[in-house]
Amino acid sequence: MTRFLIIVVLLALIGVGAYFYLNRTDASDGTAPVIAGAPPSASVLARGEYLTKAADCTACHTVSGSGKAFAGGFPFKLPFGTIYSSNITADVATGIGSWSDDDFVRAVREGIRKDGQHLYPAFPYTSYTQLSRNDVLAIKAYLFSLPKISQPNKANELSFPYNQRWVMGFWNAAFFKNQRFVADSSKSPEWNSGKYVAVALEHCGECHTPRNLGFGLEHGNELAGQELQGWRAYNITSDQVHGIGAWSDGEIAAYLTTGHAEGRGSAAGPMAEAVQNSLRFLQPADTAALVTYLRTVPAREGKDPISVDVKAAPVIASSNAAPGGDSASADNPGLRLFEGACASCHQWNGQGQQTPYASLLGTRGVNDVQGANVTQILLHGSDMRFAGPNIFMPAFGDAYSNTEIAELSNYVIGHFGNKQGAVTPDDVAARRKQF
């Protein structure tokens, strides 16, 4: 009996020790590499504005169209409930106006808010942990220079046990490494800047890196792609077939700054937002650094890999105005829908008529047999307002049934990707509820 008790106490001590060891903080301020858009010579507000955009704070902390910058309230619909982003304006009562520098730095880099409670990792402190204290405080200074907005935070709607914030301490012990950016002296300064931009600021991995059963990022599988909120964040490793290894530097840079790379694809959904809110503001040197870093991300196939057919036979056999070489017969319902609603802009040869953004040939969307993003953009449309004229596609979710969207998706995958699409009406029904 005594021996049993001793073992229990020992195990408990080991557990407590492990909890605190794994949750240890990195006390260093951290040093950022050179960021072209936020040089040390610039004013703190100018640096803060650039870094706030580069970290894409607005994507989650501003409800688009509300006119209330950084006042929070954006919902994250997760399998176990809904989390709302918080007000990070300098309003004292409802925002973070009473937070000290240390409070803010701890929240951003360690995921612990002023009252000591854990934040949920929907807030990507898991990435921001690499930021330097200097950069975090520049962001704070910028946020505090903006108008204070009084808007109380919405209560999260989470089921037990997910509504217990202390549980996140264990999640952190398992999946979170509280550590500042460490420069790799064996790599070029540009690569180090690119890694800081990709990981610490833009937090690319939060969407593009697959997650494990506990929703922790699989660090051995960096940027191999995953499905998130119904959209597929593609494999952006250096894999020649399944990633972006075959893209030129110019194509990657064009995609990041304009949301479109000729013959490769156009951003939509969450990626269009990332371009609109954040990536397009990067200075060319920072974009180039980011590309340099992405180039070196080890090639990985990822789950449900996509192989792009850049010369899909049915497309090559088609003219801009008429289909050719399709296995689909003329009364295929998907073809019928395409000719009525889609062909006038996208064209049968996938070149896109009104705008190059409408080109489909060679994109990963139409080569994904699961059709995740094809379904999403059909259901929800697209509306990008930064690349000169609006890049607009109407939403068809209210016009077509789940069966019709599935038929159309599979036709598009067959015609433009030369593959057998596998989209079912049930898939469409599920994707309707997301995003």
Next chain:
Amino acid sequence: MLSLSINGQSYPVDVPDDMPLLWVLRDVIGLTGTKFGCGIAQCGACTVHLDGQPVRSCVLPVGSLGNRAITTIEAIGNTPAGQKIQQAWLEVDVVQCGYCQSGQIMSATALLQRTPNPTDADIDAAMAGNICRCATYVRIRAAIKQAATGKAEILQTMVSAPAGAAS
């Protein structure tokens, strides 16, 4: 200041680059034959030709056009295919309320220009993006065939009766 080439004429227009061509045609230049239907490239009423290709002018930003030749319903009758289409349209009396017909004629003319003898499938593929609430589709298909072949496809109207005939 942009310069647009419309129906063989040059029009200088002072408009924002992102203004859709349809707005420029109707509200700035005053060519109101092209109609506004849905505004999102789904109905075909606003169809015009850009270098001979049918395009939906309601979603076509005018800044992207450069010197490309724009043809509207006002001048489509000056082309051989357009002339045949318009004649067949009269002979078959395609039009009911007429609102969509500018777009229908533009799409049908483009079809005839690239496919002088279209099959039913060709017609479906070319015309599916033009919606007609009066459902004149049967007459549209007949008129396109008639324009292509010169042979009467269905019952002809009085419009084509010889001048001076009793009506």
